[in-house]
Amino acid sequence: MADVKQATALVELLEAELRSRCTDIDTFQGYYRGEQPLKFASDEFRKYHGHRYKDFSDNWVQVVADSPVERLTVTGIKPAGADKADKESWRVWQTNALDADSQLGFLGAVTSARSFALVWGGSDGDETPIVTFEDASSCIVLYEPGSRRRRRAALRRWQDGEQYMAVLYLPDQVWKFQRPIEGRRDKTQDMAAADEQMNGWVPRDMGVQEPNPQPNPMGVVPVVELPNRPLLVDEPISDVRGVVPMQDAVNLLWAQLFTASDYASFPQRVILGAERPVLPIFNEQGEIVGEKPIDIEKFAVDRVAMFTGDDVRIAEWTAANLNAYTDVIEVAVGHIAAQTRTPQHYLIGKMANLSADALLAAETGLVKRVEEKQLWYGQALREVFALVALAQGDEAKARALRGGHLLWADAESRSQAQVADALLKLKQIGFPFEFLALRYGLTPTEVADVLAMVEREQELDPLGAATRLMTRTPQPDGNAPIRQPVADEAAA
Structure with a gap:
C-alpha cells in the first residue's frame, strides 16, 4: 500500500508524462476539427495573402479518421467455453450507452493514438457498473516493467473550475488529489518553480x-488503454499523424490556386509605347492650366480606352493554367489514400459504374485496417468486460471473459443482395440459422428475439406443427422416424 508521499510522487510523475503527450494530442484533434494553421511557402505570400486564408482548410484528416470508425461496431462478447454471447455483459454495455460512446472512444484512439475505458462499481444498491470512455489527454496508464498489459497504476485528470482534479488508481487503493491551475506564463523561471512547489498536488478532503x-x-x-497501431518498442501511432503534413501542403496549394484565380485566371492586356493618358485642367476662363492622369479603373468599368502615338500597340498575357494546381492536389490526395488505406472514392468522390467486385477490391485496404483495429481494441474491450464482472463480484466470469471472443459487426460493406446470396450458400452447406443471423449483422439479443419469433410463428401454424410432430413419431418397427419435409423447409 502506498502512503501519501509515494502517491503524490506517482501522480506528479504520471502527470508530467501526460503533459508531454498533450501537444501531439491537441494538434491531431485540432486538425480533425478543421483547425489547421496555414503553412506558407514564402514570407512574401504570408505578408500579402496570409490574412485571407487564415481560417481556410480542406479537411481530409476528418475523412481518414472517420472511415474506419464507422465500421467498428461491437455486437457482444462470448465468454470462453460458452456457446452464446453473455446477456448480462451486453446489458451493462447498453445501460452505459456504450453503443454510442464506444464510437467516441474508437475515434479518440484513431485520432490521438490511444483512448481509455474506465470501469467502476455503481452506486449503493445498483448492480450495474459504470463504464466510460476517456480521452487520451485526460488519462494515462503505468504498466509493469516488460509488460504491455499488466497495469501498475493509472491517473485520470480533469479541470474543475479553478482546480485540477485527479484520481490515482492502484490495485489496492484509490487516491483523490487536487491542485490549483497554474497562473500567468510570463513569470520568471524561479517564480514559476516556486508557484509549482506551492501549488502542487494535495489529497482532497473528502470528509x-x-x-x-x-x-x-x-x-x-480499473483503467484500460485502447492503443492504436501499437509498436513493440515505441508509442502507438495516430492514423492522422502522416496526414497532417500532406494536409498542410494541400491547404497551401488551394490558397495559391485561389490567389492565381483572382489575379491571373483571365487574359491580361498590356498597352505598350504610350504614355499614361491625361485630362486637361481648365480655369474659370476656359484656359488650360494643368493636366491630371485619367483614372485607369474607369477604363475597367467603361471597357473603352483610347491611346495615341506612333508606336502604340497592345499585347496580352495568357490566363494562368489552374489545372496545374488541381492536378497536384489530386496527386496529394491520392498519396493520402495510399498511405492511410482509405478508398479513393471516399476522398475524391469519383465512382463510375463500379462492379461489386471492383468496389470490394477498392475497399480491401480499409477492411484490413478495420480488422487490425478490431484485434487490438478487442483485446482491451475483453479486459473491460472482465472488469465489469469483477465490479459485480464474479471472478470466475471475469476469467472466462478475458479468454473470450469479442463480437463485431462485419467490416465489409456489401449490398443486401450480396449478403443474402452468401448466407443462402452457407445455409445450403449446413450452417445453422443462428450462425447465419449473426453473420447477417444482428446482435445476439436480436438473434434471440428472432428465434423467439420463429417459435411463435410455428406455434400459430397448426399444419406445420402437425407435420413436425409426424416427423418425430417413431415407426412401428422401432426404426428411426422418417424425415418428412417441413412446410417452411419446402418453401426454402
Whole structure:
C-alpha cells in the first residue's frame, strides 16, 4: 500500500508524462476539427495573402479518421467455453450507452493514438457498473516493467473550475488529489518553480463519509488503454499523424490556386509605347492650366480606352493554367489514400459504374485496417468486460471473459443482395440459422428475439406443427422416424 508521499510522487510523475503527450494530442484533434494553421511557402505570400486564408482548410484528416470508425461496431462478447454471447455483459454495455460512446472512444484512439475505458462499481444498491470512455489527454496508464498489459497504476485528470482534479488508481487503493491551475506564463523561471512547489498536488478532503484513500474492491487497476497501431518498442501511432503534413501542403496549394484565380485566371492586356493618358485642367476662363492622369479603373468599368502615338500597340498575357494546381492536389490526395488505406472514392468522390467486385477490391485496404483495429481494441474491450464482472463480484466470469471472443459487426460493406446470396450458400452447406443471423449483422439479443419469433410463428401454424410432430413419431418397427419435409423447409 502506498502512503501519501509515494502517491503524490506517482501522480506528479504520471502527470508530467501526460503533459508531454498533450501537444501531439491537441494538434491531431485540432486538425480533425478543421483547425489547421496555414503553412506558407514564402514570407512574401504570408505578408500579402496570409490574412485571407487564415481560417481556410480542406479537411481530409476528418475523412481518414472517420472511415474506419464507422465500421467498428461491437455486437457482444462470448465468454470462453460458452456457446452464446453473455446477456448480462451486453446489458451493462447498453445501460452505459456504450453503443454510442464506444464510437467516441474508437475515434479518440484513431485520432490521438490511444483512448481509455474506465470501469467502476455503481452506486449503493445498483448492480450495474459504470463504464466510460476517456480521452487520451485526460488519462494515462503505468504498466509493469516488460509488460504491455499488466497495469501498475493509472491517473485520470480533469479541470474543475479553478482546480485540477485527479484520481490515482492502484490495485489496492484509490487516491483523490487536487491542485490549483497554474497562473500567468510570463513569470520568471524561479517564480514559476516556486508557484509549482506551492501549488502542487494535495489529497482532497473528502470528509468523514468518504475516506481518502479508499480501498479498491476490484483488486486491479480499473483503467484500460485502447492503443492504436501499437509498436513493440515505441508509442502507438495516430492514423492522422502522416496526414497532417500532406494536409498542410494541400491547404497551401488551394490558397495559391485561389490567389492565381483572382489575379491571373483571365487574359491580361498590356498597352505598350504610350504614355499614361491625361485630362486637361481648365480655369474659370476656359484656359488650360494643368493636366491630371485619367483614372485607369474607369477604363475597367467603361471597357473603352483610347491611346495615341506612333508606336502604340497592345499585347496580352495568357490566363494562368489552374489545372496545374488541381492536378497536384489530386496527386496529394491520392498519396493520402495510399498511405492511410482509405478508398479513393471516399476522398475524391469519383465512382463510375463500379462492379461489386471492383468496389470490394477498392475497399480491401480499409477492411484490413478495420480488422487490425478490431484485434487490438478487442483485446482491451475483453479486459473491460472482465472488469465489469469483477465490479459485480464474479471472478470466475471475469476469467472466462478475458479468454473470450469479442463480437463485431462485419467490416465489409456489401449490398443486401450480396449478403443474402452468401448466407443462402452457407445455409445450403449446413450452417445453422443462428450462425447465419449473426453473420447477417444482428446482435445476439436480436438473434434471440428472432428465434423467439420463429417459435411463435410455428406455434400459430397448426399444419406445420402437425407435420413436425409426424416427423418425430417413431415407426412401428422401432426404426428411426422418417424425415418428412417441413412446410417452411419446402418453401426454402
